[in-house]
Amino acid sequence: MMLINFKNYHESTGKNAIKIAKIAEKVAEELNVNISIAPSLIDLAKVKENVSIPVYAQHADAINYGSYTGQILLENIKEYGIDGIMVNHSERNILIKDIEFIVKKAKALNMKTMVCASTSNISGALAIFNPDYIAIEPPELIGGDISVSVARPEIITESLNIVRRISPETKVLCGAGIKNGLDVKKALELGANGILVASGVVKAKDVEKAIFELANALR
DSSP states (O other): OEEEEOTTOGGGSTHHHHHHHHHHHHHHHHHTOOEEEEOOGGGHHHHHHHOOSOBEESOOOSOOSSSOTTOOOHHHHHHTTOOEEEEOOTTSOOOHHHHHHHHHHHHHTTOEEEEEESSHHHHHHHHTTOOSEEEEOOGGGTTSSSOHHHHOHHHHHHHHHHHHHHOTTOEEEEOSSOOSHHHHHHHHHTTOOEEEESHHHHTOSSHHHHHHHHHHHHO
């Protein structure tokens, strides 16, 4: 599993979001690798119309239908055919009770769930909710030049041990600083089930080459 977080970079919003989504779809089909994408909330519906690979929302709020101006309703996201939800990214942290609310609701809506954790202890706390994926991302390494699999390998192995003890079916992804195939291979050697990437792909000079290298290393 590789999830590409588009964030809100100029290179990955609007028309650029559709362009990158189609490139990801092309590589996924060519290599037969599970590549999912998480465009900005504004681009979700339009991207989903243009590709067949799984599309995740970057965030949802812990609300039900009602008077919640400016908040994001999970049922509304699901209505547009969105496949999954990413929550608690270090750039959009939420309360643990809200994570539980969203994960439970997403499961009821038959949506995939990916929860981000900055430490092994947090990953253990989140594993109690049995999400489909937990992504380990130390915030100090996000967007940097050194991957977590190289700089902090112990956090991956510790998280894997904790998560698999609490929720054996939850898969663990490696995020933060993943830039190349060697980073991916190191993450897999440590036991990770895949990767969460962002700037290493969407800000690359050659997006297709970047996606291909990472996806090929996952095979």
